[in-house]
Amino acid sequence: MQIDALTEIINIGVGKAAGVLNEMVESPINLNVPYIKILSREDMKTEVKRFGIENLSAVKMNFKGSLDGTSALVFPTKSASDLVSMLVGEEIESDDLDTVRSGTLAEIGNIVLNGVVGSIGNLLQRQLDYSVPNYVEASMDRLVFSSQSDANFALLLANTRFNIEKLNISGDIFLVFELASFDILMGAIDELMG
Amino acid sequence: MEEHKKIEERFEALNQVPIGMFVLREDFVILFWNQCIADWSGISQEAIVGDVIFDKFPDLNKPKYTSRIKMIFEGGAPTILSSQLHRYIIPCLLPDESYRFQHTTVTSIPANDGKTNYALFAIEDVTDLTKRIRESQNLHKMALEEVATRKKAENELNAAVKELLSFSYTVSHDLKTPLRGILGYTHELNKKHRENLSERGKFCTDQIKNAAQNLNGLIDELLKYSRVGGQQVSFTNISMRKIIDTLISERNQLIEEKGVIIETDISFDNIITWGTGVILMLSNIIDNAIKYSSNENPPIIKVIGVEHAGHYSLTVIDNGIGFNMKYQNKMYGLFNRLVGDHEFEGTGAGLAIVKKILDKLGGKIWAESELGKGASFFVEIPKTEIPIIDKKGESN
Numbered sequence: 001m002q003i004d005a006l007t008e009i010i011n012i013g014v015g016k017a018a019g020v021l022n023e024m025v026e027s028p029i030n031l032n033v034p035y036i037k038i039l040s041r042e043d044m045k046t047e048v049k050r051f052g053i054e055n056l057s058a059v060k061m062n063f064k065g066s067l068d069g070t071s072a073l074v075f076p077t078k079s080a081s082d083l084v085s086m087l088v089g090e091e092i093e094s095d096d097l098d099t100v101r102s103g104t105l106a107e108i109g110n111i112v113l114n115g116v117v118g119s120i121g122n123l124l125q126r127q128l129d130y131s132v133p134n135y136v137e138a139s140m141d142r143l144v145f146s147s148q149s150d151a152n153f154a155l156l157l158a159n160t161r162f163n164i165e166k167l168n169i170s171g172d173i174f175l176v177f178e179l180a181s182f183d184i185l186m187g188a189i190d191e192l193m194g
Numbered sequence: 195m196e197e198h199k200k201i202e203e204r205f206e207a208l209n210q211v212p213i214g215m216f217v218l219r220e221d222f223v224i225l226f227w228n229q230c231i232a233d234w235s236g237i238s239q240e241a242i243v244g245d246v247i248f249d250k251f252p253d254l255n256k257p258k259y260t261s262r263i264k265m266i267f268e269g270g271a272p273t274i275l276s277s278q279l280h281r282y283i284i285p286c287l288l289p290d291e292s293y294r295f296q297h298t299t300v301t302s303i304p305a306n307d308g309k310t311n312y313a314l315f316a317i318e319d320v321t322d323l324t325k326r327i328r329e330s331q332n333l334h335k336m337a338l339e340e341v342a343t344r345k346k347a348e349n350e351l352n353a354a355v356k357e358l359l360s361f362s363y364t365v366s367h368d369l370k371t372p373l374r375g376i377l378g379y380t381h382e383l384n385k386k387h388r389e390n391l392s393e394r395g396k397f398c399t400d401q402i403k404n405a406a407q408n409l410n411g412l413i414d415e416l417l418k419y420s421r422v423g424g425q426q427v428s429f430t431n432i433s434m435r436k437i438i439d440t441l442i443s444e445r446n447q448l449i450e451e452k453g454v455i456i457e458t459d460i461s462f463d464n465i466i467t468w469g470t471g472v473i474l475m476l477s478n479i480i481d482n483a484i485k486y487s488s489n490e491n492p493p494i495i496k497v498i499g500v501e502h503a504g505h506y507s508l509t510v511i512d513n514g515i516g517f518n519m520k521y522q523n524k525m526y527g528l529f530n531r532l533v534g535d536h537e538f539e540g541t542g543a544g545l546a547i548v549k550k551i552l553d554k555l556g557g558k559i560w561a562e563s564e565l566g567k568g569a570s571f572f573v574e575i576p577k578t579e580i581p582i583i584d585k586k587g588e589s590n
Contacts, residue, residue, distance in 0.1 A: 020258070020261060020262065023256075023257060023258035024258050024279050024280070025279070061271060061272075063271070084278075088278055088279065098327045099320070099323055099327065100276075100277055100278055100295075100320065100323065100324050100327050101278065103274075103276040103277055103278065103297050103320070104276045104277075104278040104279055106274050106276060107274040107275065107276035107279055110271075110272070110273060110274040111262075113271065114262075114265065114270060114271045114273065117271055118265065118270060118271070121270075127269045128271075130270075130271035130272055131272075132272045132299055132301060133271075133272060133274060
């Protein structure tokens with residue numbers, strides 16, 4: 001029940017993000033989260049292997065306050081590059097993300113993360129402090145496990161499906177939250193559900 | 195005024211940074227405008243602080259900006275406004291009349307009243323970076339287009355050559371059929387009806403027969419030339435000494451008839467090369483040497499082979515009629531002859547075939563001569579490291 005509620009909250013967040021994104025891009029995008037998983041660090045390692053992709057691009061943002069953690073929007077580097085090209089309406093010429101295009105990806109990631117983190121913040125009804133989002137390229141292993149040293153941190157993986165109708169293209173990106181504790185989040189959901 | 199003073203004190207240090215920065219209150223009034231953004235925009239701090247930002251920059255009063263900035267006033271997460279999606283937030287003209295490309299980060303900072311939040315804009319100038327990336331993308335694009343154009347031209351050329359070869363093969367083949375008829379009827383006319391012909395009639399049939407035989411020879415050579423052009427180069431292990439010995443023994447009758455002295459000195463033997471091509475090439479060069487020295491007394495031909503670092507060289511020297519060096523490029527053209535048909539028989543296809551074989555093999559041919567003083571033909575066959583595939587598909 002709680003997971004369903006959390007999935008809905010995240011969906012509201014990505015929906016808002018898509019709304020913001022569509023005011024500025026050439027090809028409108030739909031975003032939705034079909035499922036989420038709460039995983040231990042060990043489970044996450046197994047899950048990570050399923051991706052089978054070596055090079056990943058991510059936009060990461062840390063937050064602290066009543067809830068401590070890291071949020072990241074993770075793309076296989078090639079999809080990231082394609083997505084930028086499609087959203088800004090330029091030709092796909094190379095898989096490389098130069099500084100300008102990684103800046104664009106940082107903004108796209110920023111909008112999606114803000115949408116979701118904003119929804120969670122609303123749920124908690126508490127203000128969080130956020131770091132400036134930054135763009136990184138690394139293996140999934142390093143992306144997920146380097147930010148927090150505390151082995152007790154739990155991970156939330158939200159498989160996010162994007163769909164650009166105009167170009168008939170869809171794909172998957174991943175929202176990863178690393179949280180000090182899910183108790184606060186789950187408590188807030190319980191409260192919401194009465 | 196009191197608030198502006200406090201703000202000025204709080205953000206004073208930001209006047210020293212080479213990043214465009216300004217601060218907005220939740221009613222979108224500009225509280226601070228640093229020196230850098232003042233320099234870039236040409237709007238001084240005095241001229242803008244205290245104004246609502248939309249009065250100066252109405253473009254920012256669009257939902258795509260206001261909805262996100264409002265979140266900042268509510269203490270939301272930082273917002274990025276990238277150069278590719280927005281180009282710039284504050285229009286800043288450059289001397290060349292273009293606008294600075296800007297990557298902007300907006301963060302929420304507590305307001306002086308301790309209750310609300312300000313929005314702090316930090317603008318990085320990414321103009322140089324953007325221009326350089328665009329230049330490099332353009333160069334990359336141009337290079338790719340150049341490669342594609344060349345590839346297309348190469349494909350078209352290959353297709354045209356292939357078509358031409360197949361055309362000449364078909365034409366030569368088709369010409370053979372009526373020619374066979376002409377030769378057959380002339381033969382019958384000569385054999386069975388010659389006595390019924392007038393002298394002029396006999397002369398005419400002889401002329402027809404000779405012309406048809408010449409044409410037959412030309413077509414045979416053209417077919418050979420087309421076949422060489424269409425053949426795939428396949429590498430095999432060959433014995434050069436054995437090949438030359440065989441070529442000489444196949445011509446023994448002619449050699450004895452003309453009293454030709456042939457000397458060979460081949461310092462290498464087993465090599466990997468295009469066997470069938472090399473045999474056809476050598477037979478043409480040796481035939482030429484015998485033909486053009488046949489009037490000498492005695493005709494002398496030397497075949498010398500030497501191994502070098504990257505290739506094998508073969509030189510065929512004769513003491514025949516030689517040629518004028520200024521026509522040497524002409525003699526590799528199809529049906530180009532430097533001598534008249536009445537002096538020496540031939541079609542003028544031999545050296546064209548030799549040249550075609552060496553072109554396919556990546557080799558070279560050139561010649562040295564002086565009229566009446568014999569000729570030397572130099573051939574270079576490149577060494578190859580390509581493994582030979584036998585019929586079972588196993589490499590040796």
